[in-house]
Amino acid sequence: xxxxxxxxxxxxxxxxxxxxxxxxxxxxxxxxxxxxxxxxxxxxxxxxxxxxxxxxxxxxxxxxxxxxxxxxxxxxxxxxxxxxxxxxxxxxxxxxxxxxxxxxxxxxxxxxxxxxxxxxxxxxxxxxxxxxxxxxxxxxxxxxxxxxxxxxxxxxxxxxxxxxxxxxxxxxxxxxxxxxxxxxxxxxxxxxxxxxxxxxxxxxxxxxxxxxxxxxxxxxxxxxxxxxxxxxxxxxxxxxxxxxxxxxxxxxxxxxxxxxxxxxxxxxxxxxxxxxxxxxxxxxxxxxxxxxxxxxxxxxxxxxxxxxxxxxxxxxxxxxxxxxxxxxxxxxxxxxxxxxxxxxxxxxxxxxxxxxxxxxxxxxxxxxxxxxxxxxxxxxxxxxxxxxxxxxxxxxxxxxxxxxxxxxxxxxxxxxxxxxxxxxxxxxxxxxxxxxxxxxxxxxxxxxxxxxxxxxxxxxxxxxxxxxxxxxxxxxxxxxxxxxxxxxxxxxxxxxxxxxxxxxxxxxxxxxxxxxxxxxxxxxxxxxxxxxxxxxxxxxxxxxxxx
Numbered sequence: 412x413x414x415x416x417x418x419x420x421x422x423x424x425x426x427x428x429x430x431x432x433x434x435x436x437x438x439x440x441x442x443x444x445x446x447x448x449x450x451x452x453x454x455x456x457x458x459x460x461x462x463x464x465x466x467x468x469x470x471x472x473x474x475x476x477x478x479x480x481x482x483x484x485x486x487x488x489x490x491x492x493x494x495x496x497x498x499x500x501x502x503x504x505x506x507x508x509x510x511x512x513x514x515x516x517x518x519x520x521x522x523x524x525x526x527x528x529x530x531x532x533x534x535x536x537x538x539x540x541x542x543x544x545x546x547x548x549x550x551x552x553x554x555x556x557x558x559x560x561x562x563x564x565x566x567x568x569x570x571x572x573x574x575x576x577x578x579x580x581x582x583x584x585x586x587x588x589x590x591x592x593x594x595x596x597x598x599x600x601x602x603x604x605x606x607x608x609x610x611x612x613x614x615x616x617x618x619x620x621x622x623x624x625x626x627x628x629x630x631x632x633x634x635x636x637x638x639x640x641x642x643x644x645x646x647x648x649x650x651x652x653x654x655x656x657x658x659x660x661x662x663x664x665x666x667x668x669x670x671x672x673x674x675x676x677x678x679x680x681x682x683x684x685x686x687x688x689x690x691x692x693x694x695x696x697x698x699x700x701x702x703x704x705x706x707x708x709x710x711x712x713x714x715x716x717x718x719x720x721x722x723x724x725x726x727x728x729x730x731x732x733x734x735x736x737x738x739x740x741x742x743x744x745x746x747x748x749x750x751x752x753x754x755x756x757x758x759x760x761x762x763x764x765x766x767x768x769x770x771x772x773x774x775x776x777x778x779x780x781x782x783x784x785x786x787x788x789x790x791x792x793x794x795x796x797x798x799x800x801x802x803x804x805x806x807x808x809x810x811x812x813x814x815x816x817x818x819x820x821x822x823x824x825x826x827x828x829x830x831x832x833x834x835x836x837x838x839x840x841x842x843x844x845x846x847x848x849x850x851x852x853x854x855x856x857x858x859x860x861x862x863x864x865x866x867x868x869x870x871x872x873x874x875x876x877x878x879x880x881x882x883x884x885x886x887x888x889x890x891x892x893x894x895x896x897x898x899x900x901x902x903x904x905x906x907x908x909x910x911x912x913x914x915x916x917x918x919x920x921x922x923x924x925x926x927x928x929x930x931x932x933x934x935x936x937x938x939x940x941x942x943x944x945x946x947x948x949x950x951x952x953x954x955x956x957x958x
Contacts, residue, residue, distance in 0.1 A: 449671070450479030450633075450657040451679040452812020453780040455787045457803065459841035461497055461649040468808060469494055469653030470637060472817035477633040479813065480657040481665075488566030491658035491670025492636050493628020494643065495677070495782060497650035498621070502642075507580055510554035517551070517582035518592055522600075522620035523558075523627070525574035525667060533612050534575060540606045544599050545581055553580040564638035569630040574614060574667055576629075583622060590784065592622045594734045598707050604716070616668040624650075624782065628670040633657040651841050652787040654780045655812075673726035675733060676781035679813060680797045682721040684774045689715050689724060691771050701735045725773055729781065732770075739786035740838050740852045745770045747777060749834025750793040759853055761863035768869060780811065788838035795833025803827040809839060809846060900939045 454469040481490045527533040558576040600620045607615045619626040627640045656677035671677045715724045732742040745766040753764040776796035780789045789811040801811035804824045835849040912920040931942040
């Protein structure tokens with residue numbers, strides 16, 4: 412009799428569900444408050460031409476940052492890893508032939524789908540819903556392909572929660588423009604997600620549905636990605652870009668669908684303003700409109716699905732803004748802006764003033780790598796607490812990521828190296844085959860429109876008050892001032908550590924995040940209303956600087 416303890420998958424799943432319910436009841440776990448800290452980056456061909464070297468370098472980089480991911484006690488289950496690349500057309504043409512179909516010359520599209528593995532009835536129902544929505548918009552389905560996987564590369568816990576992984580291959584009209592095709596597939600995917608949710612099926616997820624790119628990801632370690640997905644070793648897998656991600660869950664329950672990259676971006680860090688961002692996004696939905704979507708805009712709501720993690724919520728809004736006609740650098744500038752004084756008269760200040768009027772900042776710490784609309788970018792939020800470094804080689808490879816040396820490149824091949832600073836980004840326009848620095852990107856965006864003319868139409872409260880004969884500032888003597896300060900609950904600490912530096916510098920005071928004052932609700936003194944509120948943040952990874 413073997414001494415090896417047999418892993419009981421059913422027992423593990425029931426215990427996991429019970430633990431999640433227990434923690435949720437105790438108020439210490441909620442799916443919509445999930446954060447993670449990871450390794451992230453991209454590899455791209457500077458000239459925009461697909462090569463196998465890009466894919467190989469991305470796999471090497473992903474496997475090099477294995478230490479940025481967590482490992483379960485079984486030694487094989489990870490928090491998640493994945494890679495986002497272009498669709499290898501030649502590879503899928505062969506598999507289309509195996510379904511008994513010939514390539515009809517249309518635009519090839521592929522959906523990477525996670526299906527319920529243990530409930531065959533739900534599995535088939537999901538396939539039917541996917542097919543119905545694709546056929547409803549006039550596309551032709553070639554068939555389904557079961558993605559070959561090696562389950563021996565997985566840990567027991569990852570295997571116990573493993574979905575059925577399949578690809579649906581279909582054809583779109585050849586005359587359909589690339590942007591329009593992607594926008595249409597975005598709407599189709601949202602329809603599918605809503606229909607499946609209405610059927611109360613939970614173990615369904617579409618990793619990607621696109622005519623451009625495909626995502627291979629799962630709940631495994633970085634070094635297992637090619638072992639689990641042997642497709643990636645096929646030399647026909649060529650791409651002009653590859654985004655990779657190794658996940659480290661900090662206060663999260665790892666799942667297959669939360670592995671990254673997501674459909675647009677891969678994210679390292681956490682969005683500490685997520686509750687406010689999601690609430691504002693719900694408010695924006697009432698006035699959301701676009702001539703590119705027309706009446707279909709209602710089918711995109713809610714933009715952020717209930718229970719989304721901070722990274723998946725960020726990705727959902729990135730995706731919407733991109734399909735709404737904005738370039739990826741513009742979306743990054745709007746959603747994850749730099750710390751810029753918008754009161755200035757420069758074109759860049761006017762650009763940021765416009766961005767501030769459209770979307771509230773999503774504050775990290777955050778480092779992202781993203782692909783959409785033939786752009787691939789890497790960037791940081793304005794806090795700059797997550798690393799992003801890059802090198803450019805003499806044969807046209809651009810390698811960006813959380814660390815240097817992820818891809819072994821001889822020194823004589825490196826023509827440029829650098830780091831991305833707080834609020835900065837770099838990008839490659841794959842259609843034009845051009846690489847842009849942060850300054851070049853911002854200059855191009857600032858010069859595209861007359862942003863100042865648009866923002867000048869906004870009503871300014873100070874101007875309105877002046878027009879309506881606003882009262883002159885009240886003048887008080889010292890005693891009256893003290894009385895009013897006491898009424899407002901001001902303390903010497905407020906005066907010396909907050910107001911005094913603001914009066915001297917015109918900026919908010921800088922201090923540590925430590926706060927040893929009594930909770931307002933327990934204080935025996937009057938505390939202002941704002942003292943009863945605190946900003947949420949992920950205590951595990953913030954504020955330490957990830958270098």
